[in-house]
Amino acid sequence: MAEELTPMDRSTGHAIPLRNTPERYGIVAQTLHWLIAALVTVQFVFGVKAASLPLSLERLILLARHKSLGLTLFALVILRLAWRMYSSPPPQPSQAPLRTAARLSHGLLYALLLAMPIVGWLLSSASSLTVSWFGLFSLPNLVTPDRRLAHWMLLTHQTMAWLLLTVVVIHIGAAFWHHFILKDNVLTRMLPFTRRGRRSGRPP
């Protein structure tokens, strides 16, 4: 397949296409994956820290950043899913039960990444706090202030957060398991600057 080459590819002497190929994730999918992974980490740090604080300026600032970054993340996830529809990811190398596990866990990750910002937005609206995106514009309130709803949305947001953390830990574990035990290319095909993305798609 004649894919577009980027300068970085030439410098490593190894072609990483913009789009996904049957062998590996392209630059767009990789960038979005790692950017979103970093943002999710920041979301946990800010969210947990904010939740541990009483009403204070520090809590206000942390929550403001948490909301703005969370909305950014939401947009990136939508972009990522759109890109995934446009450029199919490489097929899962594993066989039946593992392949299903991978599909399920990736599906759950996407679902949580989409649901958490909406629940967070609902939580903020129900708490009578309008959400602003980095102070540049305000989002409409999804609901009128409602203490009971705020309580349930907080519980949902928290439950989803811990579910997400669990799936991410399993996900990272699975990535290393593929790399060190199964010795296939599942990890390397999500990494830039590697030649191993070209390795055979099938474990021995």
Added chain:
Amino acid sequence: MLAECWVLVPQAGKIVFTGTQAGAPVHGTFSDYAGRVCIDTGHATGSRFRVSVRTASVDTQLPELDKALRGPDFFNSARWPQAMFDSESVKPLGPGRYQVTGKLTLRDVTREISVPIRLTPAGGGDARLSGQWSLQRLDYHIGLGQWADTEWVGNRVEILFSVTLKPVAGK
């Protein structure tokens, strides 16, 4: 000509304020207020506005925030339970419109302010007093310590009021 006088009907109407937190508007209301208003268009000295608002009646629909607003860093409702407005200067601006200039006391600060108001009939001899005005909260020491920050908690606060007046015998 005698001044026309009214009292504020409790609960019938609203006093709403809008501040900003992290760039987004945050609204609250005061439900407990009282006052007496006399307007004498014939004399320079017959008019008088006296309105008080119980600051502890603040309601933002966010209990933690209400608690903080009543607390020492904001209104300090325990020490200064009332916000007070007192004016003897009411200048007609047009039909049903006046400019009211007087002293506003919030916490330990008293400042002269001037507020344009509207007076409209509300049926049964009652009247509706409404208007809009804004203040800089730090002028009144609203938000001490960490809350003096104006990047995350805006200094400007909009006040919107629309209250019902019931006529009473002149002063």
